[in-house]
Amino acid sequence: MIRFLLRRLLGAVAVLLALAALSYLLFYAMPGDPAQLACGKGCTAPQLAQVRHALGTDQPVLRQFWTFLTTLALGHGFSTGPSTVWCSAPCLGYSYQSNESVTQMLLDRLPVDVSLALGAAAIWLLLGIGTGLYAALRPGRLRDRVVNAVILTLGSTPVFVMALLLLMGACVWLQLLPFPNYVPLTEDPAQWAQNLLLPWLAIALVSAAGYTRLTRAGVLETLNQDHIRTLRAYGYPERRIVLRHAVRGALPTVVTVAAMDIGMVLAGAVFTETMFGLPGLGKLAVESASTVDLPVVCGITLLAGALIVVANTVADLLHAALDPRVRI
Amino acid sequence: MTDPVLQVETVLQVQDLRVIHPGPVTALDGLSFELAPGQVLGLVGESGSGKSAAALALLGLHRGTPTRVEGAVLLHRPDRPALDLNRASDTELRTVRGPELAMVFQEPLTSLDPYRRVGTQIATAYRLHTGASRADARQRTVEVLERVGIDPKRARDYPHQFSGGMRQRVLIAMALALRPRVLVADEPTTALDVTVQAQILRLLDELRAETGMALVLVSHDVGVVGGLAAEVVVLRQGRAVERGATGALLGRPEHPYTRALLEAVPRLDAPLPERDAPAADDVLVEVEGLRVDFGSVRALRGVDLTVRRGETLGIVGESGSGKSTLGRTLVRLQDPSSGVVRFEGADLASWRGGELRRRRRELQMVFQDPTSSLNPRRLIGDSVAEPLRVRGERDEAKLRAEVVGLLERVGLTSDHADRHPHQLSGGQRQRAAIARALILRPKLIVCDEPVSALDVTTQAQVVGLLRELREEFDLTLVFIAHDLAVVRSVSDRVAVMRQGEIVETLAAAKLTEPQHAYTRALLDAVPRL
Numbered sequence: 012m013i014r015f016l017l018r019r020l021l022g023a024v025a026v027l028l029a030l031a032a033l034s035y036l037l038f039y040a041m042p043g044d045p046a047q048l049a050c051g052k053g054c055t056a057p058q059l060a061q062v063r064h065a066l067g068t069d070q071p072v073l074r075q076f077w078t079f080l081t082t083l084a085l086g087h088g089f090s091t092g093p094s095t096v097w098c099s100a101p102c103l104g105y106s107y108q109s110n111e112s113v114t115q116m117l118l119d120r121l122p123v124d125v126s127l128a129l130g131a132a133a134i135w136l137l138l139g140i141g142t143g144l145y146a147a148l149r150p151g152r153l154r155d156r157v158v159n160a161v162i163l164t165l166g167s168t169p170v171f172v173m174a175l176l177l178l179m180g181a182c183v184w185l186q187l188l189p190f191p192n193y194v195p196l197t198e199d200p201a202q203w204a205q206n207l208l209l210p211w212l213a214i215a216l217v218s219a220a221g222y223t224r225l226t227r228a229g230v231l232e233t234l235n236q237d238h239i240r241t242l243r244a245y246g247y248p249e250r251r252i253v254l255r256h257a258v259r260g261a262l263p264t265v266v267t268v269a270a271m272d273i274g275m276v277l278a279g280a281v282f283t284e285t286m287f288g289l290p291g292l293g294k295l296a297v298e299s300a301s302t303v304d305l306p307v308v309c310g311i312t313l314l315a316g317a318l319i320v321v322a323n324t325v326a327d328l329l330h331a332a333l334d335p336r337v338r339i
Numbered sequence: 340m341t342d343p344v345l346q347v348e349t350v351l352q353v354q355d356l357r358v359i360h361p362g363p364v365t366a367l368d369g370l371s372f373e374l375a376p377g378q379v380l381g382l383v384g385e386s387g388s389g390k391s392a393a394a395l396a397l398l399g400l401h402r403g404t405p406t407r408v409e410g411a412v413l414l415h416r417p418d419r420p421a422l423d424l425n426r427a428s429d430t431e432l433r434t435v436r437g438p439e440l441a442m443v444f445q446e447p448l449t450s451l452d453p454y455r456r457v458g459t460q461i462a463t464a465y466r467l468h469t470g471a472s473r474a475d476a477r478q479r480t481v482e483v484l485e486r487v488g489i490d491p492k493r494a495r496d497y498p499h500q501f502s503g504g505m506r507q508r509v510l511i512a513m514a515l516a517l518r519p520r521v522l523v524a525d526e527p528t529t530a531l532d533v534t535v536q537a538q539i540l541r542l543l544d545e546l547r548a549e550t551g552m553a554l555v556l557v558s559h560d561v562g563v564v565g566g567l568a569a570e571v572v573v574l575r576q577g578r579a580v581e582r583g584a585t586g587a588l589l590g591r592p593e594h595p596y597t598r599a600l601l602e603a604v605p606r607l608d609a610p611l612p613e614r615d616a617p618a619a620d621d622v623l624v625e626v627e628g629l630r631v632d633f634g635s636v637r638a639l640r641g642v643d644l645t646v647r648r649g650e651t652l653g654i655v656g657e658s659g660s661g662k663s664t665l666g667r668t669l670v671r672l673q674d675p676s677s678g679v680v681r682f683e684g685a686d687l688a689s690w691r692g693g694e695l696r697r698r699r700r701e702l703q704m705v706f707q708d709p710t711s712s713l714n715p716r717r718l719i720g721d722s723v724a725e726p727l728r729v730r731g732e733r734d735e736a737k738l739r740a741e742v743v744g745l746l747e748r749v750g751l752t753s754d755h756a757d758r759h760p761h762q763l764s765g766g767q768r769q770r771a772a773i774a775r776a777l778i779l780r781p782k783l784i785v786c787d788e789p790v791s792a793l794d795v796t797t798q799a800q801v802v803g804l805l806r807e808l809r810e811e812f813d814l815t816l817v818f819i820a821h822d823l824a825v826v827r828s829v830s831d832r833v834a835v836m837r838q839g840e841i842v843e844t845l846a847a848a849k850l851t852e853p854q855h856a857y858t859r860a861l862l863d864a865v866p867r868l
Contacts, residue, residue, distance in 0.1 A: 237449040244398050244444075245464045245513065246436035249429075259454045335497040336453055 015339040023320040030316040034309045035076050104306030113310035123193060123291035128276035130207055134215035136269060139222020147230035166220020174213040174286035181209060191287045210287045229261025263333045267326040274322020278315035349373050349415050350520050350553050356410040358392040366392035368577035377547060379554040381568030383561055385794045389577035390557045394525040398440050399424045399432045414439055438468045441514035445526035447507035451498040457509045458494025465516045483512040504535035523555045528563060532657040532821045537864040540567055559794035561604050562866035565589050573597045603799040605824035607851055616831055617649040623815050629678035631664050638664040640839040651816040653830030655823055661839040662819045666785040669817060670702040700779035707788035709768035713760040720756030723775045745774040749804060766797035785817040802829055823865055
């Protein structure tokens with residue numbers, strides 16, 4: 012266990028270093044001058060030189076990358092004209108456009124995505140496992156096919172279409188809900204949930220399809236296994252066999268996939284956030300990409316990478332916890 | 340049945356039982372028998388004879404599948420009308436499964452729930468039928484585990500932490516907890532070693548004597564059934580071709596099929612075919628001080644061995660004795676941790692790159708389970724041709740001719756080349772696997788339990804085939820198996836392994852007069868007819 016985590020930690024560091032190098036290459040070493048972009052139109056030559064120096068782009072690339080890494084590990088001071096702002100570790104850089112440290116910007120947005128991911132996951136798991144089980148109980152029958160058709164339709168709907176339908180349906184036609192406007196959980200839990208309901212549904216309805224199929228396939232596969240025959244031979248009621256033993260066989264896969272999917276949403280749900288105007292990482296990523304705020308884009312890439320690595324590790328730990336045959 | 344006498348004397352009465360798979364394929368065609376408390380009935384037959392279909396039908400386990408069951412399975416209970424399991428409601432069926440009729444399966448490795456502790460599994464089945472408290476169920480679990488020879492402390496372990504024989508004991512304990520009146524054992528020892536087989540059979544017999552439960556013992560192995568059953572029914576293609584008291588039936592079989600079954604059983608006292616022993620100084624493979632470690636597990640701890648050119652060397656031992664690891668090391672599927680394997684004087688480990696590719700063809704292997712060693716998605720012909728293709732042969736006509744020639748040589752036809760593995764029987768698959776090993780004209784073939792997944796008649800055919808091929812292709816064979824009689828029938832010399840060491844090597848003819856106590860114990864465990 013300890014060894015597994017250490018190995019994972021080392022692996023994660025390697026992956027993140029590679030990711031950092033890659034995003035660094037892409038964003039800083041590609042043609043086009045970040046300083047020119049950061050400085051904006053009508054920038055004079057001395058100003059440009061000053062920005063270059065502040066960004067460090069007047070240094071050789073490797074030197075710049077090294078500065079980037081030391082900044083990340085140790086923190087760094089950034090001069091903003093008259094004063095110098097100290098950005099403490101882990102410092103992902105400084106956005107001259109927002110006059111804020113990238114780390115702070117990311118930390119401000121992360122709660123939105125945590126709220127989004129956990130709520131959506133709760134719904135899609137309930138929905139996916141429930142419908143999967145329902146379909147598996149009578150494979151090939153009408154209800155199996157109906158569930159399959161509905162789920163397939165939902166699952167193949169692009170999330171922004173789903174979002175649009177939900178918004179139109181709930182806020183415009185039926186006028187059940189006000190237009191979503193993010194309220195932090197710490198401020199007002201009821202408002203938080205009410206405003207996130209539609210985004211949760213948008214993600215969950217689209218994602219549930221995969222879980223329905225995983226559950227259905229896993230349950231049906233387990234039902235064909237020898238140990239289920241043993242249960243039947245010892246007089247276990249069929250309901251109990253399906254609900255306790257067959258579901259148990261499908262669970263490790265479902266949970267593993269869920270952990271990774273949650274990681275993906277945590278790292279930024281671009282479409283959902285944009286459609287519902289949620290101030291999350293995805294929205295920030297789109298905004299900073301369009302305004303070419305490179306430190307921010309770079310920081311989001313790294314954070315997303317880290318979240319995915321963590322999600323994978325959690326998935327492996329959960330799998331080991333759920334299946335006694337798997338040892339880590 | 341209202342007959343009061345019958346109520347006392349018969350616990351299970353099967354009348355004209357038919358099992359029809361969709362198709363329709365009649366798997367079982369009219370089986371009838373009666374079973375008294377404490378009686379053991381043997382059902383024998385090859386695979387496909389309908390014996391497993393019959394076993395499942397006894398507990399009504401075909402219900403809910405497309406398979407149809409006709410006839411009656413009457414369960415007689417004291418002070419209650421007989422219950423026809425074939426017509427009983429689902430609820431009635433559920434209440435008798437376990438406390439009245441219990442079952443032990445062929446596959447101990449997969450018959451327990453991998454996600455639950457074995458103690459929990461026993462206790463849950465017990466509570467389900469008795470409504471006992473958790474504490475009482477735990478107490479009962481401890482009792483039955485002790486009775487089947489498992490330390491009750493291990494109740495907290497999961498199935499994968501037990502060996503095959505131990506898992507079979509757990510399953511027997513689960514049955515025992517409910518004190519069933521009939522136990523159906525479907526090939527309970529087929530997947531197990533001889534010594535473990537002997538233990539399980541003894542346990543079943545003791546429990547029968549102690550509790551008075553009746554036993555239906557299903558097996559392809561006449562030896563297994565013969566030792567325990569008072570009465571035997573011989574099944575062939577779903578029909579009972581012969582039945583009678585075990586001694587009489589096995590001693591003087593009347594039906595030619597029964598005779599063929601009996602003759603196919605490898606026997607330790609069968610005469611060995613005359614054969615000139617290969618020269619002792621012509622050594623093909625030499626193993627010195629071979630050690631193989633898997634982590635902290637010592638699979639082989641210092642093995643010395645020579646294989647002479649043209650001989651068949653048998654390797655016997657229980658599971659875990661390291662015989663498969665030794666076999667894999669001989670064909671360089673496994674590298675030694677220390678020690679050396681020399682093939683024609685050259686250290687196997689020294690082969691690299693081109694030389695390894697060139698010479699590897701001289702070393703081939705045939706595996707135990709042809710179902711999993713042939714790619715299920717490829718045609719048999721392609722699987723057999725693959726080794727030549729890998730070596731750059733592109734002439735399709737030539738490949739086809741070679742494949743068909745070999746398939747015919749191993750007793751298949753060109754037809755089989757165009758089928759998938761699942762369309763062949765177990766014996767046919769193993770023949771195809773042998774053809775694949777032969778296509779590169781190897782000098783050495785290591786056969787790892789090549790016949791233990793096959794029933795006796797097929798086993799005898801495959802062993803006969805290997806014997807012929809050995810002469811025809813100038814092969815040296817290493818034949819690994821846990822069945823001493825089979826090993827003796829093909830080998831010139833036999834090496835006996837135990838816990839990663841060879842305890843003795845003797846001429847096949849001398850196998851029945853061993854020096855080492857362990858070999859003697861192995862011999863004693865073989866069921867006698």
